[in-house]
Amino acid sequence: MIIYYAHFSGIYNTKQEERDMETIKKLFPEALIINPNTVEHQERYKTSGLGMDYFFNLVKSSDILVFRGCVNGKIGAGVWGEIQMAQEKGIPIIELPSFLDRAMSVDETRLMLKELGVR
Numbered sequence: 045m046i047i048y049y050a051h052f053s054g055i056y057n058t059k060q061e062e063r064d065m066e067t068i069k070k071l072f073p074e075a076l077i078i079n080p081n082t083v084e085h086q087e088r089y090k091t092s093g094l095g096m097d098y099f100f101n102l103v104k105s106s107d108i109l110v111f112r113g114c115v116n117g118k119i120g121a122g123v124w125g126e127i128q129m130a131q132e133k134g135i136p137i138i139e140l141p142s143f144l145d146r147a148m149s150v151d152e153t154r155l156m157l158k159e160l161g162v163r
Contacts, residue, residue: 045075048103050111050126052119056081060112064140068110078102096125103129112140 089098109130
């Protein structure tokens with residue numbers, strides 16, 4: 045199984061990228077993970093003359109696309125293009141969760157429960 049890990053270049057070489065790779069490896073221990081942020085892929089991207097098509101071709105050769113959006117919940121243009129390519133090819137897509145700025149305070153939780161009619 046081949047997994048393509050699509051993620052915003054702003055998290056290349058960060059702890060978040062490391063955590064994501066560990067998560068993907070735990071979910072799919074036998075899979076080959078394609079991380080576009082490797083020296084090999086970055087060099088091939090720069091020298092191929094294909095632009096983003098280089099990465100789109102990697103997506104097309106994958107069995108699953110796993111992606112992470114930005115902290116603000118948005119999805120960068122490159123990752124969005126990779127997602128669209130996966131959709132066109134019928135490749136399953138998994139979004140890695142983000143827990144930043146999602147926690148509700150006690151008051152927000154109580155208000156949500158009240159609005160839902162639970163309390």
